[in-house]
Amino acid sequence: MITKxxxxxxxxxxxxxxxxxxxxxxxxxSHEYLNGSVRSLQWLLPDDATKEDRLPFKIVGYSxxxxxxxxxxxxxxxxxxxxxxxAVFDGVGGSAAGDIAxxxxxxxxxxxxxxxxxxxxxQRNVRHFLEDCDKIDFCTLLxxxxxxxxxxxxxxxxxEAGTDDLATTVAIAALCxxxxxxxFNMVYAHVGDSRVYLLKKGEPLxxxxxxxxxxxxxxxxxxxxEEDARRIDQxxxxxxxTEAEIxxxxxxxxxxQALGGPLPPEIHVxxxxxxxxxxxxxxxxxxxxxxxxxxIEEILRKAPRxxxxxxxxxxxxxxxxxxxxTTIRAKxxxxxxxxxxxxx
Numbered sequence: 334m335i336t337k338x339x340x341x342x343x344x345x346x347x348x349x350x351x352x353x354x355x356x357x358x359x360x361x362x363s364h365e366y367l368n369g370s371v372r373s374l375q376w377l378l379p380d381d382a383t384k385e386d387r388l389p390f391k392i393v394g395y396s397x398x399x400x401x402x403x404x405x406x407x408x409x410x411x412x413x414x415x416x417x418x419x420a421v422f423d424g425v426g427g428s429a430a431g432d433i434a435x436x437x438x439x440x441x442x443x444x445x446x447x448x449x450x451x452x453x454x455x456q457r458n459v460r461h462f463l464e465d466c467d468k469i470d471f472c473t474l475l476x477x478x479x480x481x482x483x484x485x486x487x488x489x490x491x492x493e494a495g496t497d498d499l500a501t502t503v504a505i506a507a508l509c510x511x512x513x514x515x516x517f518n519m520v521y522a523h524v525g526d527s528r529v530y531l532l533k534k535g536e537p538l539x540x541x542x543x544x545x546x547x548x549x550x551x552x553x554x555x556x557x558x559e560e561d562a563r564r565i566d567q568x569x570x571x572x573x574x575t576e577a578e579i580x581x582x583x584x585x586x587x588x589x590q591a592l593g594g595p596l597p598p599e600i601h602v603x604x605x606x607x608x609x610x611x612x613x614x615x616x617x618x619x620x621x622x623x624x625x626x627x628x629i630e631e632i633l634r635k636a637p638r639x640x641x642x643x644x645x646x647x648x649x650x651x652x653x654x655x656x657x658x659t660t661i662r663a664k665x666x667x668x669x670x671x672x673x674x675x676x677x
Contacts (some may be wrong), residue, residue: 351552366394388417388462388508389517389609394671395642399619401665407501408617408669409439417462417508418446419477421527421669423617424501425591430494432485434501434593437493442505446477465510472519472602475507479522479592479600486593500591502527504615506673508607517675519605519613525591530623530629531605532613538630547587557581567625573663582661584603586622596640612641612674619668620645623652633672641672 367585392414398406406510407424408499409432422438424431453469454461458601463469482503491497509518521529526544533539544548548566551557557565559667565578566585590598605612612633628648646668655663 341597361482367410388414389675389677390414390417390508391638391674391676392419393417393642394421394669395646396669397560397619397646397667399665399667400650400653405432406494407435407669409445410437410615410620410669411439411441411505412671413446415462416450418442418503418505419507419615419671419673421442421615421617421671422501422503423527423619423667423669424499425525425588425594426652426666429496430490430499431501433494434490434499437486437490438501438592438616441489442478442503445481446507449474449478463507463509464512465650466511466518467627469509471507471509471518471604472522475476475505475520475522476600478505478607479524479598483598487641490593492583492677499582500593502588502591502617504529504617506615517607517608518604522600522602524598524600525588525626526586526618528614528616528618530616530626530633531607532612532614532630533608536611538626538633540626541603541605544585545589545591545601547584547589548581550589551581551584566647567627569625569662572646574661580662582628586618586664607675608677609675612672614641614645615671616645617667617669619653619664619666620649620670622664623649623662623668625662629669637676638672638676641674642670645672646671 343579362376374632392412394412396406396408396410396411408424409422411418411420420442422435424435453463467556490499504527506519506529517586521541523529523542524545526546529541531539531541548562552559552562565574565582568574568582571579592598614633629645632644633641649668652660653663657663
């Protein structure tokens with residue numbers, strides 16, 4: 334059992350615990366935390382931005398490399414606060430250059446997004462979020478971004494890595510505004526086992542994505558049903574499972590496709606309206622392999638807005654340090670979370 338309490342004081346300090354001289358990004362900061370390197374990107378808006386120009390969302394992301402290789406993080410994440418694009422990428426650990434793959438996919442997604450915004454708004458250096466959602470085929474736009482990222486890994490990534498053995502997962506989301514009724518739509522897509530969750534007030538946590546994983550293949554091949562697969566995936570103790578189910582549990586970390594993989598990926602795309610108070614999580618498997626959905630829900634629901642992403646990483650890290658005799662979920666890994674909360 335993870336024993337940690339929420340500290341409301343963290344809300345005012347979660348984005349400011351930095352060391353002098355550690356700025357290494359035009360709009361971000363990096364600092365040492367939990368004996369590892371955590372990057373927290375606080376995306377700042379121009380001084381002349383009006384309330385109408387700003388997305389009514391609090392967006393915070395945190396990433397922590399695995400303690401076994403604290404200087405190397407195969408996860409990466411992207412937050413475009415002003416234009417409403419967020420994404421997490423998890424370089425495949427079995428590949429030779431997962432970190433290069435995730436960074437290449439991140440760069441390609443950002444370049445593709447900015448290019449699409451420029452075409453839509455018919456100007457350069459556009460930083461405004463998208464409106465009039467019905468006029469834009471948002472699902473196709475996100476699909477094209479992922480296809481571009483996949484192609485970039487196969488070309489630029491291969492050249493940089495010196496090998497074609499590199500791949501990454503992705504979970505990506507973009508926000509669009511309906512100004513006539515002040516509604517927001519979120520279009521999201523994924524490949525692999527990086528996930529998107531939605532938590533609405535008074536409702537259970539919804540997992541919006543289905544992993545491209547080996548456990549899903551067991552369901553597809555009718556070796557287990559969906560209910561048993563979810564129970565296996567959410568188990569904490571070995572006593573909850575049969576011997577066969579424990580072997581299935583160990584397979585759940587395997588993925589069946591990724592960007593840069595042997596075959597072009599099948600991209601899963603969908604969309605959903607986002608209401609005031611809704612909380613959205615994008616995360617890599619370092620979070621959801623260590624924490625159950627119920628634990629993720631509790632953290633998302635109770636955490637201060639500024640601290641939710643960091644707390645998810647902290648709790649996942651604590652779980653990863655537990656002994657195998659205590660839990661079968663403990664898994665040292667890179668860990669990344671982005672939390673979006675609609676404020677008004």
